[in-house]
Amino acid sequence: MTKTETSLFAAPPMAEQERMVEAMLFASAAPLSLRDMEARMPHGCDAAEALAYLRRRYEGRGVNVVRVGDAWAFRTAPDLGFLMSHETVEQKKLSRAAIETLAIVAYHQPVTRAEIEEIRGVAVSRGTVDQLLELGWIRFGRRRMTPGRPVTFVVTETFLDHFGLETARDLPGLKELRQAGLLDNRPMPGMDAEDDDDGDETGQTEMFEE
Structure with missing residues (x-):
């Protein structure tokens, strides 16, 4: 493979990969797995590494990147949950x-x-x-x-x-x-x-x- 061919398939910079992961998690209505994210990203991307950078970036912020089973999602920081109380819908108690x-x-x-x-x-x-x-x-x-x-x-x-x-x-x-x-x-x-x-x-x- 020539240098020209290599450059055509070079993965985007990690900062750009991080932005991609951020955009997918922000827009998704449901948690996304690493496999889901990597399948949507350009060839050669490392969703796991990009996610690790993104998690660190959001540490201590109002929203965090959290694991949900085998997937990942943006969620309100636990200590700020009380601010969302006005959005609580009527609850049905289970028998x-x-x-x-x-x-x-x-x-x-x-x-x-x-x-x-x-x-x-x-x-x-x-x-x-x-x-x-x-x-x-x-x-x-x-x-x-x-x-x-x-x-x-x-x-x-x-x-x-x-x-x-x-x-x-x-x-x-x-x-x-x-x-x-x-x-x-x-x-x-x-x-x-x-x-x-x-x-x-x-x-x-x-x-x-x-």
């Missing part, structure tokens, strides 16, 4: 059945309907699962390689994004949820009493409020 089902999926994923019912001790209505699917907080996972190949459920990036979590591993412990008044003192289905002391403090104490 206890929906809260328990969501908690089981979040803490036990991937989990089948039969496993959810076994943990809860009661049948799970189709309406409860449909409500969580419509909210976009759970989705269908891979089918189990067992007789009947039952489908599993897992939480979504929308769920993680809504509650400010990077991954399901960042879920608060039951102790934090109860201290915040979001759960009563009855053991949650599938959780032993000693599990109350497990889990890192993440500050996401609004977990099952809505």
Whole structure:
């Protein structure tokens, strides 16, 4: 390959790549993965490196570049969330059945309907699962390689994004949820009493409020 051919395919300067990543994240209605961004950028670009520069540039600003599952997005700085309170829409409270089902999926994923019912001790209505699917907080996972190949459920990036979590591993412990008044003192289905002391403090104490 000649120098002329090389120059034709040279990647843009890193500052320009950073601007590209910034523009894509700003314009996207949903978080973008590195693969999504790199597929839109010119040949030879390094979306991961450009993103690293962009994250540093936005540290301490009113908006930050945050990870949402395997993707990235602009989000309001956590300490400034109170300024957005006037934009809050009417909230619908989930039933206890929906809260328990969501908690089981979040803490036990991937989990089948039969496993959810076994943990809860009661049948799970189709309406409860449909409500969580419509909210976009759970989705269908891979089918189990067992007789009947039952489908599993897992939480979504929308769920993680809504509650400010990077991954399901960042879920608060039951102790934090109860201290915040979001759960009563009855053991949650599938959780032993000693599990109350497990889990890192993440500050996401609004977990099952809505």
